[in-house]
Amino acid sequence: MTRESIEFDVVVVGGGPAGLAAAIRLRQLAQAQALDLSVCVLEKAAEIGAHVLSGAVMDPRALDELLPEWRHAGAPFDAPVADAHFLWLGASRSLCLPTALLPQCFHHDGGFVVSLGEVCRWLAQQAEAQGVEIFPGFAAIDVLFDADGAVAGVITGDAGRQADGSAGPNFQPGIEVRGRYTIFAEGCRGPLGKRLMAQYRLRDGVAPQTYGLGIKELWEVPAAQSHPGRVVHTCGWPLRADTYGGGFVYHQSGGRVAVGLVVGLGYRNPYLSPFEEFQRFKTHPALRGVLAGGRRVAFGAASVVSGGIGALPALAFPGGVLVGDEAGFLNPARSKGSHTAMKSGMLAAEAVVTAVQAGRHNDVLVEYPQAVCDSWLYRELWGVRNFKSWLDKGLFVGGALFGIEQKLFGASAPWTLSPCPADHLRLDKASDSAAIVYPKPDGVLSFDRASSVFLSNIRHDAQQPCHLRLKDPELPIRVNLAEYDAPEQRYCPAGVYEIRHEADGRAVLQINAQNCLHCKTCDIKDPSQNIEWTPPEGGDGPSYPAM
Template identity: 60%
Template structure:
C-alpha cells in the first residue's frame, strides 16, 4: 500500500520524560549552534501525559541540567520532601526504621513529590515552544528499515480497521515517518523496543530484564491528616517474606495523597494477585488511618523495569537508540526513574546532534553509550546494581545483604549478581497455597472494574485485539491446567477471564479494559501473550498521575 510519508532529522517515539528531554535537548543544541534540526515526537496517548503514571518522587538533578530555570518557568514541581518514613509492617503493627540506618538511596532530602503526568504535560509545552513537532494520538505501530537494514523510522497505526483485520468504512492508513535517527522512548516493555532487541540481538551481553508491577491510587484526604512533603515507604505485610515488593504513600499539595503498591513480577505463587495485595495493604492500621474519610480520585497501573545496570541491553543500533524505560534505566533501589530517563534522553540527543553535524545518518551512535558510561547516571546505577538480585533472596536476607553492600562497601562490591526472567518463576498451582483475599468494601478497597472506570480507559471495540495470543490453545491446555490461569490475577484491570460454558472453559480477553501496564506480556509463563499498540489515542487518560 502506498502511504504518505514525512521526513525529519530526528524522530522520537514516545512522549514521556525520556522522549521529551531528547527532543528539548536537540532543539537547544540547534539554537545554540544556529543550525536547523527538524524533530518530530509522536505519542500514542490522546494528549501528552495521559499515559504517564509514576509514584512519584522526583530527583531534579537531570532536569536542573536540561532546564535550569524550571522553577521560574512554572514547572508543576512544588512539594519538596519534608519527611522520610520507612516502615516494616506486620499484619497488625509497624516498626519505623531509623533513617540513620537506611542506605542513602532510600532517603529523599532535596527531592520533590510530583504528579508526573502534569510534569510531562509541562515538558511537552516546553518542547513545542522550542519548535518540536509534537503529535499526540499517533502510535508507532511498526518499524521501517532501509535497504541496508538500518532503522529509517516508523509507520503509525492504521485507523478504522475492523476486528477481522480488514479496512472498515472509516479506514485511514497510517503514515510513514522517516528520520536520519529514531529514538525509541515507549516506556517499559515497549513493543517496538522488544522487536528491536530481537532483530539486533541487543541482549546478547545483558541479563534478562526483571520487572515489578506498580499499582497506584490518588486520594483526597482529610486536611487534618495531610502532611505535605511526607514520603512513606513500607515493606513486609501483606506480602510474605519470599515475595519482593512494598508500598509508597506520598503527601502532595492540596490534601492529595498518592498511595501505591509494587510487587516484583518474579513471584512464584500463581494464586497471588498484585491488585488484591494492594487493596489488602490499605486496610493496615498505619495506612487506613490516613485514608479514612477521604475520597479516591484516580487509579492506574504500570510495569516497572527493575533489573538495573546488568539488565540494560545495548542502547544503539544502525539508525537509532533506546532511551528511558524502553532500555530500563530506572534505579529500583531508589524507586526512581524520571531523572534517569531525562538524562538518557539528553545523552542520546547530544550524540545524534554531533552525528548530524558530521553529516552522518543511520549509523550506530556509539557516542551515546560511551557518554552514558562516563556520566553520573552510570555511577549511580552501578552503585545499586545488585539491589533486585539481593531482594530476590527474600525480604530479610535481601535487606541485610543490600545494607552491607551499601553501608559497608558503599556499593563498590567486587561482585555483580545476575537477574533471571520473571516469567519462568511461577510454580504449578497445585504446589502453592491459595490466598483468601477479603471482598472489597467500596470505601477503602474496591473491585477491578470500578478502578478501571477511574482510569478513564477507552478502546474502540471494533478493531483487532491488541492482546495477541501466539497459540490460543496454550491459555487452556497450559496456563489453566498447570497454573490456574494466573492472567486472571496478575492483570490489574480485569482483562482476562476464564469463562466456563458447560465443561469447556475458554479464555475471554476484555481488551477494552486494558490500562497498558504490559504485565501480561511480561509475566505470562509461556510467553504466549504479545502486547501490541492499539489505535492511537486509546487507553487510559490519567489526570496528573
C-alpha cells in the same frame, strides 16, 4: 498499501520524560549551533501525560541540567520533600526504621513529590517552545528499515479497522514517519523496543530484564491528614518475605495523596493477585489514618523495570537508540527513574547532534553508550547493581545484606552478584502452590476491579482488532489453565483475562481488551510468553489526568 510519508531529522517515539528531554536537548543544541534540525515526538496517548503513571518522588538533577531556570518557569513542583519515613509492616503493626540505618540511596534529599503526568505536560510545553513538533494520538506500531537494514523511522497505526482486521468505512492508513535517527522512548516493555532487541540481538550477553507491577490510586484526604512533601515507603506485609516489592504513600499538594504497591513479577505462587494485595495493603492501620474520610479519585497500573544496570541491553543500533525505561534505566533501589530517563534522553540527543554535524545518518551512534558510561547516570546505577539480587534472597536476609553492603562500601562493593532469572520462568505449578483467599472489598478502603477500572477513564474502540494477541490460541487452556490455573486471571489488574465455561463444559479464554490499562504485565508474566501486547489505535487506553 499507499501511505503518506513525512520526514524529520529526528523522530522520537514516546512522550514521557526520556523522549521529551531528548527532544528539548536536540533543539537546544541545534539552536546554539545554528543547525537546521527538525524534531518530532509521537505519543500514543490522546494527550501528553495521559498514559504516564508513576509514584512519584522526582530527583531534579537531570532537570537542573536540561532547564536550569525551571524553578521560575511554572514547573509543577510545589511539594518539596519535607520528611521521609521507611516502615516495616507486619500484619497489624509497623516499625519505622531510623533514618540513620538506611543506605544513602533510600534518602530523598532535594526531591519533589509530583504528578509525573503533570510534569510531562509541562515538559511538552517547553519542547514546543523550542520548536519540537508533538503529535499525540499517534501510536508507532512498526519500524521502517532502509535497504541496508538500518532503522529509517516508524509507521503509525491504522485507524478505522474492523474487529476482523478489514478496513471499515472510516479507515485511514497509518503514516510513515521517517528520520535520519530514531530515538525509542516507549517506556517499560515497549513493543518496538522489544522487537529491536530481538532483531539486533541487543540483549546478548546481558542479564534478563526483571519487572514489577505498580498499582496506584490517588486520594483526596481531609486537610488534617494532608502533609505535602511527606514520603512514606513500606516493605513487608501484605507481601510474603520471598516476594519482592513494597508500598508507598506520597503526600502531594492540594490535599492529594498517592498510595500504591509495587509487586515484583518474579513471584512464584500463581494464585497471587497484585490487585488484591494492593487492596489489602490500604487496610493496614498505618494507612487507615491517612485515608480515613478521604475519597478515591483515580486508579491505574503500570509495569516498571527493576533489573538495574546488569540488565541494560546494547543501547545503539543502526539508525536508532533506546532511552529511558525502554532500555531499563530506572534505579530500583531508589524507586526513581524519571531523572535517569531524562539524562539518558539528553545523552542520546547530544550523540545525534554530533552525528548530524558530521554529515552522518542511520549509522550506529557509538557516542551514546560511551557517554552513558562516562556519566553520573552510569555511576548511580552501578552503585546499586546488587540491589535486586540481594532482595531476591528474601526480604529479611537480602534487605539486611544490601544495607550492610551500602553502609560499608557505598557504591564500591568489590563484588557483583548473579542476576535474577526472567520473571516468566519463576511461576510454580498450581499443584505445588497454596491458594490465597482474599477478603471481599469493603467499598471504603478496598474496592473491586470494575469500580477501579472505571476510575482509569479507559477508552477503546470496541470495533478495532484485539491488541492483545495470542501466538497460540489453544495454549491458554492447554497449558496455563491446566498447569497454573490460568494466572492471567489474577496478574492482570484490570480483569482483561477471564476463563469462561461454555454450555458443553469447554473452558475458553475471554479477552476483555476494552479494560486494558496498557500495563503490559501479561506480556511479561505469561509463563509461556504466548501473549503479545501491541498498541491499539492511537489515543485509546487510560487517561490519567494527575497520576
